[in-house]
Amino acid sequence: MIKVVIADDHPLLREGLRRILEFEEGIRVISEVGDGQGAINIARSTPFDILLMDLNMPGVNGLEACRVIRRERTEIGIIVLTVDDSDEKIFQVLQLGVAGYLLKDVIPKTLVDSIRKVYAGEPILAPSVTGKLLGQLTSSNTPKNNFGLSNREMEILAYVVKGSSNRDIGISLFISEKTVKNHLSNIFRKLEVEDRTQAALKAVKLKLVQLD
Amino acid sequence: MIKVVIADDHPLLREGLRRILEFEEGIRVISEVGDGQGAINIARSTPFDILLMDLNMPGVNGLEACRVIRRERTEIGIIVLTVDDSDEKIFQVLQLGVAGYLLKDVIPKTLVDSIRKVYAGEPILAPSVTGKLLGQLTSSNTPKNNFGLSNREMEILAYVVKGSSNRDIGISLFISEKTVKNHLSNIFRKLEVEDRTQAALKAVKLKLVQLD
DNA sequence: TCCCTTATCAGCATAATTTCCTAATTGTGC
DNA sequence: GCACAATTAGGAAATTATGCTGATAAGGGA
Numbered sequence: 001m002i003k004v005v006i007a008d009d010h011p012l013l014r015e016g017l018r019r020i021l022e023f024e025e026g027i028r029v030i031s032e033v034g035d036g037q038g039a040i041n042i043a044r045s046t047p048f049d050i051l052l053m054d055l056n057m058p059g060v061n062g063l064e065a066c067r068v069i070r071r072e073r074t075e076i077g078i079i080v081l082t083v084d085d086s087d088e089k090i091f092q093v094l095q096l097g098v099a100g101y102l103l104k105d106v107i108p109k110t111l112v113d114s115i116r117k118v119y120a121g122e123p124i125l126a127p128s129v130t131g132k133l134l135g136q137l138t139s140s141n142t143p144k145n146n147f148g149l150s151n152r153e154m155e156i157l158a159y160v161v162k163g164s165s166n167r168d169i170g171i172s173l174f175i176s177e178k179t180v181k182n183h184l185s186n187i188f189r190k191l192e193v194e195d196r197t198q199a200a201l202k203a204v205k206l207k208l209v210q211l212d
Numbered sequence: 213m214i215k216v217v218i219a220d221d222h223p224l225l226r227e228g229l230r231r232i233l234e235f236e237e238g239i240r241v242i243s244e245v246g247d248g249q250g251a252i253n254i255a256r257s258t259p260f261d262i263l264l265m266d267l268n269m270p271g272v273n274g275l276e277a278c279r280v281i282r283r284e285r286t287e288i289g290i291i292v293l294t295v296d297d298s299d300e301k302i303f304q305v306l307q308l309g310v311a312g313y314l315l316k317d318v319i320p321k322t323l324v325d326s327i328r329k330v331y332a333g334e335p336i337l338a339p340s341v342t343g344k345l346l347g348q349l350t351s352s353n354t355p356k357n358n359f360g361l362s363n364r365e366m367e368i369l370a371y372v373v374k375g376s377s378n379r380d381i382g383i384s385l386f387i388s389e390k391t392v393k394n395h396l397s398n399i400f401r402k403l404e405v406e407d408r409t410q411a412a413l414k415a416v417k418l419k420l421v422q423l424d
Numbered sequence: 425t426c427c428c429t430t431a432t433c434a435g436c437a438t439a440a441t442t443t444c445c446t447a448a449t450t451g452t453g454c
Numbered sequence: 455g456c457a458c459a460a461t462t463a464g465g466a467a468a469t470t471a472t473g474c475t476g477a478t479a480a481g482g483g484a
Contacts, residue, residue: 097350122339123346130335133345138309150460163410166441179462185443186460195441195470197409198375204416205423211413362430378471391432397473398430407440407471 002119003048006032007039007065008081009057013104017052020108027115036060043069043076050115053098055082055089063089066096077118081111090132100124146208147190154208156183161200161209214331215260218244219251219277220293221269225316229264232320239327248272255281255288262327265310267294267301275301278308289330293323302341303348312336358420359402366420368395373412373421 004021006029008014014032021027030048033039037060039053051069055062066078079100080093093101099118102111103126114124125133149157159169166184170177184196193199204211216239220226226244233239242260245251249272251265263281267274278290291312292305305313311330314323315338326336337345358366371381378396382389396408405411415421 091349094346095349097346117339123342125337125342127329127334130337130342134306134309134335137303137307137345152461160409161413163405163407163413165407175461176463178464181442182463183461184441188442193375195375195377197372197412200409201373201375201412201416201423204413211417364431387431388433390434393472394432394434396471400472 002027002050002115003030004028004050004052004115005030005039005042005046005048006052007034007036007057007062008032008052008054009034010054013054017111020111021115024112027112036062036065039065040068043073049075049077049119051076051078052081052115053078055080055084055093063093063096066093066098070096070098079114079118079124081106085128087132090129091136094129094133101129102126103128149187149190149208153183153187153190156180157187157199157203158209160184160187160196161203161211214239214262214327215242216240216262216264216327217242217251217254217258217260218264219246219248219269219274220244220264220266221246222266225266229323232323233327236324239324248274248277251277252280255285261287261289261331263288263290264293264327265290267292267296267305275305275308278305278310282308282310291326291330291336293318297340299344302344306341306345313341314338315340361399361402361420365395365399365402368392369399369411369415370421372396372399372408373415373423375412 004027006014006017008017011034014034018029018032021029031042031046033042035057039051039062040060042048043051053062053066057065062080062082066080069076069078077099079102080098081102081104083104084090085103090101100114100123102114102124106114106126117124146154155173156169159172164172166177166180169180173180184199187199188194188196191199191202193202203209216233218226218229218241220229223246226246230241230244233241243254243258245254247269251263251274252272254260255263265274265278269277274292274294278292281288281290289311291314292310293314293316295316296302297315302313312326312335314326314336318326318338329336361369367385368381371384376384378389378392381392385392396411399411400406400408403411403414405414416423
């Protein structure tokens with residue numbers, strides 16, 4: 001039996017969810033709460049499996065409640081159920097380690113399936129959320145603008161990001177330290193920075209070189 | 213009609229996939245290829261919608277083929293279909309902007325559903341892949357080990373990561389440059405690095421300080 | 425109280441970095 | 455051929471950074 005708790009400040013929506021879930025085999029809604037504090041309280045006092053959590057609630061909001069509950073009751077699978085599709089909150093919530101993120105326009109069947117899957121240990125994301133995650137990955141490696149750095153300059157910049165000194169870079173590339181310095185001066189000018197530290201950080205920030 | 217191309221070096225698996233898909237309404241396998249180059253060639257010569265791509269293929273591998281096809285034919289939705297669940301490749305592939313990543317143990321129904329969803333613009337990930345993505349998010353904010361750095365040292369390290377010089381740090385914190393240097397020496401020793409660049413990079417790498 | 429850490433400042437010596445200058449060679453494109 | 459960029463190298467000088475030692479003061483804990 002999967003024990004479910006619903007946390008949402010809209011009584012109508014709670015009622016709707018409860019009615020959807022109460023006819024499902026093996027699923028039982030054991031409680032409903034109307035705010036984040038209520039969710040925290042029940043998580044502390046009662047064992048259950050799945051928490052359907054709205055983010056926008058009065059008082060202690062869903063985000064804070066998630067943070068507390070994730071810390072205190074790691075065994076509870078939290079499924080965020082929200083209308084909020086905006087970028088800022090999504091990543092904040094996902095970083096907390098929630099097990100699912102669904103939008104409120106899901107069809108009942110998807111919701112029920114998701115509850116079962118989360119109970120089985122599978123993470124669940126709404127397609128648009130998956131898209132945002134992937135989008136972040138792909139957009140993050142679009143240097144595009146490599147500031148007109150030549151191949152050699154990129155190579156040297158990579159060594160700077162590895163923490164090499166000018167001398168070491170020269171030895172590694174079989175060129176004189178003087179040449180390294182010249183390249184670096186050009187790199188600094190092109191990246192619009194003053195020293196190797198700023199260059200290294202900017203290179204990492206702009207993904208010109210991989211930090212690893 | 214969703215036009216599908218299968219790229220896999222195992223004839224048996226290709227045949228199996230084709231038989232699964234050929235009875236589906238609205239889906240037609242228009243071609244099969246056995247290596248990455250073949251996938252690239254057909255993508256260049258023939259319009260189609262979905263490419264089921266194995267990663268481990270002889271010659272031009274799936275990863276390279278994905279890269280080329282993604283660049284030349286953005287309208288083709290690539291679904292990576294592989295046994296490879298290892299961490300390194302997953303992120304490389306996802307960064308290319310593939311539309312789906314499934315493991316070869318999927319049931320036929322899931323595969324068909326996934327093709328339809330990708331065709332409709334939805335991204336598709338195997339649960340374990342979603343888990344890895346989420347795991348990366350949550351694990352990324354665990355500094356924990358601050359290497360015994362004191363508050364003041366952390367503060368100074370933050371300035372280093374901003375690209376400040378010793379003089380600038382001194383001015384900002386209303387202390388002498390000498391003091392800054394002393395703190396830095398201690399920081400270098402504790403972080404086990406030789407200079408400010410390595411310290412800044414290590415701080416970023418270990419999330420001791422936020423880069424931005 | 426004594427010891428340790430932290431934070432502050434300083435001097436000295438050395439090393440590393442950075443800038444500015446010139447200049448040769450090579451390859452690419454017009 | 456000519457112009458231009460990339461790569462290479464060197465000289466000279468200024469600036470910055472680093473290591474080491476020493477010193478003072480405040481605060482916490484055994």
